[in-house]
Amino acid sequence: MTIYRIPEKTAALIFDIDGTLYSHTKYIKEQTDCQIRRFAETRNLELKKALKMVKSYREEWAKLHGGKQLSMGNVLKDMGVPISESIAWRKELIEPARYLKADKKLCDALANLSASYKLICVTNNPVSVGRKTLTALGADPFFSGVLGLDTCGISKPDVKIFDLAAKQAGVSVERCISIGDRYDIDIAVPLEMGMGGILVDGVKDVYKLHSVLAIH
Structure with a gap:
């Protein structure tokens, strides 16, 4: 603390x-992974390519902003996914009771x-x-x-x-x-x-x- x-x-x-x-840790990672999978599906990308795109974007953004982190919602927004679409994906894909x-x-x-x-x-x-x-x-x-x-x-x-x-x-x-x-x-x-x-x-x-x- x-x-x-x-x-x-x-x-x-x-x-x-x-x-x-x-x-x-597993559940928190899955919340990101499920969105990247949906991003890959909706944009007709191979999952490996989508994962690489997100990772590369986050790393480049951090370099340009003094090592700061960027939220997943903002990563997707910058990659052309409107916040409204991110919201719909999260509502559909994330089920806390499966993990907690x-x-x-x-x-x-x-x-x-x-x-x-x-x-x-x-x-x-x-x-x-x-x-x-x-x-x-x-x-x-x-x-x-x-x-x-x-x-x-x-x-x-x-x-x-x-x-x-x-x-x-x-x-x-x-x-x-x-x-x-x-x-x-x-x-x-x-x-x-x-x-x-x-x-x-x-x-x-x-x-x-x-x-x-x-x-x-």
Whole structure:
């Protein structure tokens, strides 16, 4: 866990979902792979070529942007796939319940956090996929809102979706902390906006969040 900033009067925690509220390398990889397979099918490409195109594009983009990561939604958008098409693919192809199950330790941690803070999720999946993920984990009751790729048609790390999350929580951005597993996608922009930021290394760090926040 890396703590970048914790506001003095934190009122809301804005969580990423995938790779943050659960740790499942195979499932996270499959979410990307299934979209590349669909990209190959719809564009009449061999899968090997499609995989190479995506890999090469991400590597070149990173070189041009100081090593930053680019979300899959933005990769596909830059390669000619509208966000609306990405949303449809994700809704059809991604089934969290095939991979995830209820996590009591996570639910206990979220119950403690929700007693003191408003909890919001911001995901680069559609809202319905985000909700299905939370349901599979048993975590849905603790979140007052979920914002996704179909909320405003924009993929993280765009400022707009983080601003909407703060508004849904009913607090200023300066009283929010963004929590996620990817610095470039989940943390960098919120910090620039004036939010707090905590980079986690999977759900094991989320289990400890209440204790960490209590001492700050």
